[in-house]
Amino acid sequence: MSNAAAQTHPQAVTVPVVTAQTKSIAILLATALIAFGVYYFIGIDQGAWSVFGKSMVIHEFFHDGRHFLGFPCH
Template sequence: MSSTAASPAVEVQLPSIPLAELAPCALFFGLLGTLVLFFVGAEQGAFSLSSGTLVHEFVHDGRHLLAFPCH
């Protein structure tokens, strides 16, 4: 029979990040996500920001993938 000694448990301290430090990044990525969703879902419609069909053709497959109607 072989006996092995149990190794002592090691406590790991996880760093805590204050909410005030996360807020600017969360706001930036939230606005960026909203802008991306606008261009995929609503651009070339009633609230068009650009003329022509360049944006429409660029996000066309993404519209179908996300079930947005475009034609």
């Protein structure tokens, strides 16, 4: 038996950077961000104090849905 065959080389250990828990947290945060955005545009944005200035475009776009969901707007 030769020395070359007897030598073993250590194997590299792979460590996953994105684990299942990290992926779940990212999905949860993205979902919460989208949910807060939807809630703002449908339930809170009144046009006069809008993030986008004095434009009533977003308010009017969601107007009927806002009344259907029970949010007061005027």
